[in-house]
Amino acid sequence: MTFLQIFVLFVAGVVGGTLNSVAGGGSFITFPILLFTGVPPINANATSTVALWPGSVASTSAYRKELAKQDRTRVLVLGSTSLIGGILGAILLLRTSQTTFVRLVPYLLLVATLLFAFSAPITNRLRRRNIETKKTGTSWSGLVGIAFLQLIIAVYGGYFGGGIGILMLATLGLMGMENIHEMNALKTLLTSFINGVAVITFIIAGAVLWAQAIVMVVGGIIGGYGGAYFARQIEPRWVRAFVILIGVGMTLYFFLRG
Numbered sequence: 001m002t003f004l005q006i007f008v009l010f011v012a013g014v015v016g017g018t019l020n021s022v023a024g025g026g027s028f029i030t031f032p033i034l035l036f037t038g039v040p041p042i043n044a045n046a047t048s049t050v051a052l053w054p055g056s057v058a059s060t061s062a063y064r065k066e067l068a069k070q071d072r073t074r075v076l077v078l079g080s081t082s083l084i085g086g087i088l089g090a091i092l093l094l095r096t097s098q099t100t101f102v103r104l105v106p107y108l109l110l111v112a113t114l115l116f117a118f119s120a121p122i123t124n125r126l127r128r129r130n131i132e133t134k135k136t137g138t139s140w141s142g143l144v145g146i147a148f149l150q151l152i153i154a155v156y157g158g159y160f161g162g163g164i165g166i167l168m169l170a171t172l173g174l175m176g177m178e179n180i181h182e183m184n185a186l187k188t189l190l191t192s193f194i195n196g197v198a199v200i201t202f203i204i205a206g207a208v209l210w211a212q213a214i215v216m217v218v219g220g221i222i223g224g225y226g227g228a229y230f231a232r233q234i235e236p237r238w239v240r241a242f243v244i245l246i247g248v249g250m251t252l253y254f255f256l257r258g
Contacts, residue, residue: 001211005037009212013219017055021224025116025243026052027162028109030216032250039209041101042093045160046202047209051216053195055224060192066185074175075186077143079193081151086194089158090201106254112162113247116240119166146175150190157194158201164191 001009012033016026030051034044060067067075093101149171157164168187177183202208 001037001215006215008033008037009215010219013051013216014223015219016052016216017220017223019223019239019243020052020055020220021059025247026055026220028112028116028243028246028250030220032253034212035105037212039212040098041105042096042098043207043209045093045101046090046198046205046207047213047216049161049195049202050199050208050213051220053192053199054217055220056188056192056195058224060185060188063181063185063188066179066182067189069182070186074143075189077147078150078186078190081147082154082157082190082193083197085151085154086158086197087201089155089160089194090198091158092155093159094201094205094207106251106257108160108162109247109251109254112160113244113251115163115166116247117244119163119169142175146171149174154190154194157191158198161195161198164194 012029016030018026019029020026027048030048031044034047035041039047096104150168153164153167153171156167165187168190169183172183172186177186199208
């Protein structure tokens, strides 16, 4: 890597880590930047996942109190399906040719951008629904159905992952969870599971470019813990607008490029 590439990757890690700690969408920065610096698409996706995973784990630790309130059966079932789906998605990615993945990139970015763009109204709808409904539990049949949906989400998460957070919030809302903070806690934990097994799979397969990953991990840690302080001084809607703008720009670029 050249010094310029190291600098660009480091800055991308800082920005990606900051965005993930404030509004999400860090992969909109890290994944395209890796592509722009000459990393093959599948390796870029694997390296981006590795770079952002430590921040996801750190976020999970911040939800200790909310996680302690979770139903253990629910966590066990959804956690298991997340691990299985994450591995399947990662294996599917590794078995996809670079050429095919290049063709899929703009569509994957489009899906992720749309999910992120509409996450706020979906979350607000879930909040209103949770206030109006007072479900206290989930039947086994209902849990099996939600587990199946979580498996599909996890496969997508292991394969690409953009927008899985809002998909999980939606399914948890369908399951009758009422507290948005507890929903976010479980979502963050499941995301860590999905990305964690994907990371292990990518490492075993040798798909991670470690020089780039380490530079981005350092940047991501700085962004997650330092940059987030400054980002929080900005109106959240402007941060979200910035992420959406980046997502739209990257989507258009890769569609036109293809």
